[in-house]
Amino acid sequence: MLEARALSASYGATPALAGLDAQVPSGAIVALLGENGSGKSTLLKLIARIFRPDAGELLLDGRPLSQYPRRETARRIAYVPQSAELVFPIRSLDLVLQGRAPHNSGFATDAPSDRGLALEAMRSCDVEALASRDASTLSGGEKRRVFLARALAQEAEIWLLDEPTSGLDPRHRLEFLETLSRVHRERKTTVLFVTHEIDLAATLSDRVILLRGGKALAQGSPSEAITAETLARAFDVETRVEVDSTGRRHFVPVAPVGVPDRVVRT
Amino acid sequence: MSLLQRGTHEAIHFPASASRLPILAAASLLLLVAMTAGLTWGGVHLSFRDLWTGAGEPGEIARRIAALRLPRVALAALVGACLALAGAAMQALLKNPLADPFLLGTSGGAATGAAIASLAGASPLVSPGAAFAGAVGSSLAVAALARRGGRLDLHRLLLSGLIANAFFSAVLLGIFSVASSQAARTMLFWMMGSLADASLARIAALLPYATLGGAVLLLSAARLNLFAVGEENAAALGVDTERSKRLVFLAASLLTGAAVAFAGVIGFVGLLVPHAARAAAGNDQRILLPVSALSGAALLVAADALSRTAFAPAELPIGAVTAAVGAPLFAWLLLKTP
Numbered sequence: 328m329l330e331a332r333a334l335s336a337s338y339g340a341t342p343a344l345a346g347l348d349a350q351v352p353s354g355a356i357v358a359l360l361g362e363n364g365s366g367k368s369t370l371l372k373l374i375a376r377i378f379r380p381d382a383g384e385l386l387l388d389g390r391p392l393s394q395y396p397r398r399e400t401a402r403r404i405a406y407v408p409q410s411a412e413l414v415f416p417i418r419s420l421d422l423v424l425q426g427r428a429p430h431n432s433g434f435a436t437d438a439p440s441d442r443g444l445a446l447e448a449m450r451s452c453d454v455e456a457l458a459s460r461d462a463s464t465l466s467g468g469e470k471r472r473v474f475l476a477r478a479l480a481q482e483a484e485i486w487l488l489d490e491p492t493s494g495l496d497p498r499h500r501l502e503f504l505e506t507l508s509r510v511h512r513e514r515k516t517t518v519l520f521v522t523h524e525i526d527l528a529a530t531l532s533d534r535v536i537l538l539r540g541g542k543a544l545a546q547g548s549p550s551e552a553i554t555a556e557t558l559a560r561a562f563d564v565e566t567r568v569e570v571d572s573t574g575r576r577h578f579v580p581v582a583p584v585g586v587p588d589r590v591v592r593t
Numbered sequence: 594m595s596l597l598q599r600g601t602h603e604a605i606h607f608p609a610s611a612s613r614l615p616i617l618a619a620a621s622l623l624l625l626v627a628m629t630a631g632l633t634w635g636g637v638h639l640s641f642r643d644l645w646t647g648a649g650e651p652g653e654i655a656r657r658i659a660a661l662r663l664p665r666v667a668l669a670a671l672v673g674a675c676l677a678l679a680g681a682a683m684q685a686l687l688k689n690p691l692a693d694p695f696l697l698g699t700s701g702g703a704a705t706g707a708a709i710a711s712l713a714g715a716s717p718l719v720s721p722g723a724a725f726a727g728a729v730g731s732s733l734a735v736a737a738l739a740r741r742g743g744r745l746d747l748h749r750l751l752l753s754g755l756i757a758n759a760f761f762s763a764v765l766l767g768i769f770s771v772a773s774s775q776a777a778r779t780m781l782f783w784m785m786g787s788l789a790d791a792s793l794a795r796i797a798a799l800l801p802y803a804t805l806g807g808a809v810l811l812l813s814a815a816r817l818n819l820f821a822v823g824e825e826n827a828a829a830l831g832v833d834t835e836r837s838k839r840l841v842f843l844a845a846s847l848l849t850g851a852a853v854a855f856a857g858v859i860g861f862v863g864l865l866v867p868h869a870a871r872a873a874a875g876n877d878q879r880i881l882l883p884v885s886a887l888s889g890a891a892l893l894v895a896a897d898a899l900s901r902t903a904f905a906p907a908e909l910p911i912g913a914v915t916a917a918v919g920a921p922l923f924a925w926l927l928l929k930t931p
Binding site: 376414422425435 | 829
């Protein structure tokens with residue numbers, strides 16, 4: 328169980344989180360929804376211990392995250408960035424092997440068993456053929472899957488994914504979601520992901536945290552947290568909710584709230 | 594059997610370290626060849642055979658001349674290794690292929706620190722300490738100038754290095770134009786580098802600084818691999834990034850300070866060598882750092898041999914030789930960098 332209590336963080340003078348209270352139950356898939364700048368990515372980076380909060384607490388199993396040794400949290404929590412600019416050449420396999428760094432003394436990454444894990448993870452994410460390619464020459468989607476393979480090789484129980492489906496073509500998007508669901512099923516991985524796809528949040532997750540201005544505006548099951556009313560407050564858009572023949576809800580943003588002269592009809 | 598416990602045998606197709614030993618051996622060989630050139634070339638050219646197996650007077654003379662040259666060759670090797678290692682480590686730490694102790698003003702700060710100490714009459718044993726203080730001070734100032742929105746901006750970093758270099762050049766010029774009767778020669782030493790004052794005592798004074806700084810960087814190599822992908826990457830994988838940054842930065846400044854204190858400012862070694870080494874050995878810092886150190890030593894020994902022979906008996910400043918090779922390469926790198 329991950330829990331944020333009155334969590335605040337800022338970039339210099341710009342506040343990013345302003346007293347966030349939120350819970351991520353173990354084994355659940357949790358979506359973080361919210362407009363640009365609402366603090367979604369910041370929350371992931373605080374949990375990944377990339378930044379430190381200004382105030383408030385992050386608890387892992389009831390104990391402050393900052394009290395854990397860093398390597399221990401890195402073994403338990405994997406972070407998949409939205410993108411990574413690679414300046415130096417690095418073989419994809421070596422990038423995946425970095426997931427083994429927190430498991431080994433001195434952050435070394437080349438025990439034979441580690442290579443086996445890394446290659447198996449790459450096969451799972453359909454990037455085994457890219458193993459000896461320079462990762463800095465891969466496309467955005469390929470790179471994303473290489474980083475996903477790395478999270479797999481890291482054998483972490485909690486995954487933090489920053490906009491994992493953005494920039495993926497439909498086939499790789501579906502494959503990615505399949506892999507994610509399979510890993511979640513097999514390993515009971517807790518998944519916390521940031522997304523702008525309301526439909527994806529509503530269908531994939533067990534729980535949704537809706538952010539606005541660095542605070543949780545709503546959280547709970549998708550049907551509780553995602554309604555036309557909460558979406559209007561979170562995004563300033565009027566949303567039409569459509570239910571398809573399978574009973575699945577779809578959310579179609581139709582007009583900005585309070586800007587009648589810029590109404591968009593779909 | 595879980596998803597990830599199968600298939601360790603595939604690892605055979607992707608050996609991680611198969612090429613490590615040959616590359617280290619090649620770099621060592623390169624250093625050996627350079628050192629042989631360093632001992633035999635010069636105002637008087639020695640034959641290799643006289644030096645190693647020569648009997649009687651020719652052999653005796655060759656060995657005596659070589660013995661006179663040995664401290665200089667050893668100092669060149671040590672200084673070259675220090676500069677290349679510092680450059681390679683800073684490149685990985687900052688995820689920036691243009692990081693170099695000379696370009697970023699670290700060497701200039703070190704030279705100013707050491708020059709002030711030597712003018713104040715401090716013993717040569719203290720001058721690496723003063724150079725280290727100058728290096729750290731300069732790096733901190735450059736980093737503060739280059740910081741924008743909490744991160745180091747590449748272009749601002751280079752501009753800040755330029756500012757620091759201009760400033761330290763002015764300070765050095767100012768100091769020597771008022772202070773010393775031997776101003777011109779000393780100034781040339783600090784600003785263009787020289788290995789002419791090499792002695793066993795100076796090598797002995799440099800060695801502890803070089804060993805300490807080098808050991809810290811080599812032990813940080815696996816962490817630097819994570820930094821080379823990005824600081825956030827290193828943090829997310831369990832590295833205490835603030836502590837690692839301080840440690841690597843201080844060790845690199847120590848190496849730069851030590852090199853500058855005994856050989857003045859020699860540019861471009863820290864830029865040139867890691868790039869060549871990366872092209873040959875890849876970007877695994879555990880290989881790249883030792884290969885850079887060995888190749889840096891080889892490069893400076895060779896450059897020194899060249900500076901002594903090209904216009905013998907006159908001697909070129911060693912910094913002029915490295916800059917003549919380094920500046921065009923830097924231009925090429927700048928064009929290549931997005």
